[in-house]
Amino acid sequence: MGSMKSAFLVAAITTIGIVGLIGAPAPALAAPKTKLTVDLPNDVATMDPQLQWDTDSYSVYRNIFDNLVTRSTSGKIVGQVASSWHYTSPTEIVFTIRNDIRFQDGSKLTPADVVYSVKRITNPAFKSPQLSQFDEITSAAVTGPNQVTLTTKTPYPVLLAQLVKLSIVPKAYIEKVGDTQFNLHPIGSGPYKLSDWEHGVQSVLSATPGYWGGKQPFEKVVFRVVPQDATRVADLRAGVADIVRQITPDDAKALQSDRAVQVLAVPTERVGYLFINAEWGPTKNVRVRRAIAMAIDRKGLISALLGGYAKPVSVVLTPASFGYPTGIKPWPYDPQKAAALIKAAGAEGATLPFLTSPAYPQNIIQAIQQMLDQVGLKVVIHQMDQASYLRDRQGTPQEAGSLAFGLWSCACQDADGTIWPLFHTGSIWSKYSNPAFDKAVDEARSTLDVKARMADYHTAFEILRKDVPGVGLYQAAAIYGARRQLQWTPTPNEAFFIMDMKWK
Amino acid sequence: MTGRFTPGIAAILGLLAIYVFVAVLAPWIVPHNPLRQILLLRLRPPLTYSPSAGWFLLGTDDVGRDLLSRVVDGARASLMVGALSVSVSLLSGTVFGLLAGWFRGWIAIVVMRIVDIVLSIPAILLAVLTVAVLGPSFANLILVLGLTRWPRYTRVAYAQTLQVATLPYIRAAEMAGAHAPRILLRHILPNIAGPLMVVATTEFGLMILFEAGLSFLGLGIQPPYPSWGSIMSEGQNYVASAWWMTVFPGICLFGVVLCVNLLGDWLRDRLDPRAQSR
Numbered sequence: 001m002g003s004m005k006s007a008f009l010v011a012a013i014t015t016i017g018i019v020g021l022i023g024a025p026a027p028a029l030a031a032p033k034t035k036l037t038v039d040l041p042n043d044v045a046t047m048d049p050q051l052q053w054d055t056d057s058y059s060v061y062r063n064i065f066d067n068l069v070t071r072s073t074s075g076k077i078v079g080q081v082a083s084s085w086h087y088t089s090p091t092e093i094v095f096t097i098r099n100d101i102r103f104q105d106g107s108k109l110t111p112a113d114v115v116y117s118v119k120r121i122t123n124p125a126f127k128s129p130q131l132s133q134f135d136e137i138t139s140a141a142v143t144g145p146n147q148v149t150l151t152t153k154t155p156y157p158v159l160l161a162q163l164v165k166l167s168i169v170p171k172a173y174i175e176k177v178g179d180t181q182f183n184l185h186p187i188g189s190g191p192y193k194l195s196d197w198e199h200g201v202q203s204v205l206s207a208t209p210g211y212w213g214g215k216q217p218f219e220k221v222v223f224r225v226v227p228q229d230a231t232r233v234a235d236l237r238a239g240v241a242d243i244v245r246q247i248t249p250d251d252a253k254a255l256q257s258d259r260a261v262q263v264l265a266v267p268t269e270r271v272g273y274l275f276i277n278a279e280w281g282p283t284k285n286v287r288v289r290r291a292i293a294m295a296i297d298r299k300g301l302i303s304a305l306l307g308g309y310a311k312p313v314s315v316v317l318t319p320a321s322f323g324y325p326t327g328i329k330p331w332p333y334d335p336q337k338a339a340a341l342i343k344a345a346g347a348e349g350a351t352l353p354f355l356t357s358p359a360y361p362q363n364i365i366q367a368i369q370q371m372l373d374q375v376g377l378k379v380v381i382h383q384m385d386q387a388s389y390l391r392d393r394q395g396t397p398q399e400a401g402s403l404a405f406g407l408w409s410c411a412c413q414d415a416d417g418t419i420w421p422l423f424h425t426g427s428i429w430s431k432y433s434n435p436a437f438d439k440a441v442d443e444a445r446s447t448l449d450v451k452a453r454m455a456d457y458h459t460a461f462e463i464l465r466k467d468v469p470g471v472g473l474y475q476a477a478a479i480y481g482a483r484r485q486l487q488w489t490p491t492p493n494e495a496f497f498i499m500d501m502k503w504k
Numbered sequence: 505m506t507g508r509f510t511p512g513i514a515a516i517l518g519l520l521a522i523y524v525f526v527a528v529l530a531p532w533i534v535p536h537n538p539l540r541q542i543l544l545l546r547l548r549p550p551l552t553y554s555p556s557a558g559w560f561l562l563g564t565d566d567v568g569r570d571l572l573s574r575v576v577d578g579a580r581a582s583l584m585v586g587a588l589s590v591s592v593s594l595l596s597g598t599v600f601g602l603l604a605g606w607f608r609g610w611i612a613i614v615v616m617r618i619v620d621i622v623l624s625i626p627a628i629l630l631a632v633l634t635v636a637v638l639g640p641s642f643a644n645l646i647l648v649l650g651l652t653r654w655p656r657y658t659r660v661a662y663a664q665t666l667q668v669a670t671l672p673y674i675r676a677a678e679m680a681g682a683h684a685p686r687i688l689l690r691h692i693l694p695n696i697a698g699p700l701m702v703v704a705t706t707e708f709g710l711m712i713l714f715e716a717g718l719s720f721l722g723l724g725i726q727p728p729y730p731s732w733g734s735i736m737s738e739g740q741n742y743v744a745s746a747w748w749m750t751v752f753p754g755i756c757l758f759g760v761v762l763c764v765n766l767l768g769d770w771l772r773d774r775l776d777p778r779a780q781s782r
Binding site for chain 1: 539540541543544546547566567568632635636639640723726727728737738740741742743744745
């Protein structure tokens with residue numbers, strides 16, 4: 001009996017083995033993959049495109065919605081829902097709206113939807129975190145068949161750059177179901193529609209049939225939530241994920257030896273900077289702030305901790321944005337001079353609270369701490385959860401601590417979206433006030449004259465260099481890991497449009 | 505394990521003594537300054553030698569600090585958190601339990617309902633909230649851990665006090681004119697100390713793990729000062745490329761928690777009168 005049993009077992013194993021051998025090459029012969037799996041570090045905060053604009057949320061929802069205008073892969077602003085536009089006066093701009101776009105519920109996208117989208121996001125009661133990007137718009141109206149006119153308070157040069165982020169939402173649907181239902185079951189006019197959203201696990205998008213912008217490269221896209229950097233990289237290596245967002249420079253280096261994957265990196269408009277409180281504590285003294293600027297070894301930070309992926313910047317802005325000045329030199333790295341300056345200012349051994357949260361790169365913060373300790377300051381890191389950190393950082397000068405590290409992007413590629421909120425008197429981020437600076441950046445945001453704006457920003461950055469309410473450190477790189485077969489070029493504004501990707 | 509003093513328990517005590525010894529002497533025995541960064545020598549594997557800086561026996565971390573020095577120095581923070589937070593919660597929990605068990609009535613009702621409430625709140629949530637409100641610091645960390653854990657001792661102390669308070673010798677002491685504080689401290693406390701000590705030993709390991717959890721969330725020991733939890737949380741992104749950053753502090757944590765739990769096991773048997781009479 002026993003021998004018969006084992007003979008049967010051997011036969012069974014052999015059969016499975018043979019079947020396995022035959023089966024093995026099958027996946028390679030199968031039709032090209034129609035599913036794309038993406039690993040994101042965080043879950044989508046909301047699917048409502050007008051409520052949240054963190055990078056993970058908009059990586060997903062911008063594939064569900066179309067924007068009024070968009071940026072081409074080369075960075076130029078081109079039409080999307082609007083086919084063309086022209087200024088009728090410095091404060092009035094007329095958009096022609098395409099008439100062949102349909103929402104995913106079959107209804108037609110009309111100029112009324114565009115007007116509704118603008119009014120919804122600019123309504124203060126709606127409390128959109130993007131409000132400050134659009135509040136220069138005072139009115140939106142349908143002014144003809146397929147025509148929408150936007151009016152701004154003053155001539156507003158950044159309008160088009162901001163409108164790149166204006167997703168067009170369906171008026172009739174939202175008015176029928178309300179904001180909460182719309183967030184859970186969004187309907188847009190984009191290439192993909194949401195078919196499933198498991199909070200904290202994944203969101204699944206499927207291609208909209210008959211999309212006006214052309215055929216989608218994948219039938220189905222799965223965005224998975226994978227918070228651990230190491231796990232995202234492991235998923236990529238194992239082939240579980242086809243593309244992963246946000247990998248560390250260290251992992252990028254390690255991935256370079258893997259033939260099945262590729263590292264896609266692009267310098268972004270995101271600037272790594274050190275905030276210095278000019279209105280409270282030891283850093284109230286401008287000499288201390290200058291000393292801090294001279295104590296930081298940008299190049300050392302970049303080559304050691306960022307694997308050379310980032311590029312040094314001379315101001316708190318990146319060259320990917322309009323207004324980046326030429327000819328302004330940063331304070332030179334000179335620890336001896338910095339130490340002497342601190343001694344002269346009587347700030348030797350002064351305690352500087354450095355506010356931060358686990359959301360920021362710890363190694364960079366601790367390296368900065370050591371660099372400042374070496375020139376005679378005493379930097380104390382206060383690590384909090386992100387919500388408490390933001391509360392204090394945006395609070396009064398007393399609450400904001402002496403230092404903080406930030407990675408800033410306005411997704412508008414313009415100096416107005418960076419130095420205005422960071423340093424203008426009265427802004428929640430600003431712990432600094434200089435009327436001359438305020439005048440320059442206010443003027444730069446209210447003229448359409450490109451040359452005059454450039455000159456204003458040059459003046460503004462010269463003032464910032466002198467006053468040092470912050471130090472520009474580096475232009476951050478967006479680093480993605482992808483299967484080698486995936487063809488895609490990442491952009492400086494960190495857009496994640498599935499339509500731009502395809503299998504080779 | 506029986507209550508007898510075996511070679512096994514001697515080994516455990518010995519190991520714990522080494523831990524304490526290393527923690528106390530940390531500043532004098534670390535081979536490098538645990539805070540000193542050498543960015544050019546970051547993420548080096550164990551047994552790295554650099555002609556300028558010397559040996560890095562356990563390798564270096566992500567900003568080029570000596571891992572061995574950080575693990576040794578981190579023992580201080582981790583063990584101190586364990587010992588201090590257990591003391592705080594043991595002391596406050598026992599006092600409340602004793603009072604509730606002795607006076608009974610409305611005092612017991614109030615205390616035990618507070619205990620129920622605190623126990624029903626997830627401890628990690630309460631800790632995150634408290635640190636968020638009070639701000640992160642070593643004293644607050646101890647306070648938080650003490651505040652969230654005292655009910656465990658109160659429950660035990662309360663039940664034990666109720667039991668002991670009805671025994672004839674307590675009645676006798678009362679009739680002899682002894683005051684409540686004297687009875688509680690001299691006659692009841694020694695009789696309920698055994699079970700409380702056992703709870704304390706299991707809590708000790710938990711507290712160290714808890715601090716590791718809070719460090720992991722960025723709320724425990726503040727950088728750049730090391731604790732085992734914070735070293736591991738800094739190493740979490742390098743598990744694949746620099747395993748040593750998480751493995752070595754992990755082994756230390758595992759060792760001390762295991763030792764203390766085994767010690768608690770042994771104490772329980774030793775202090776249990778029935779086990780001894782067998």
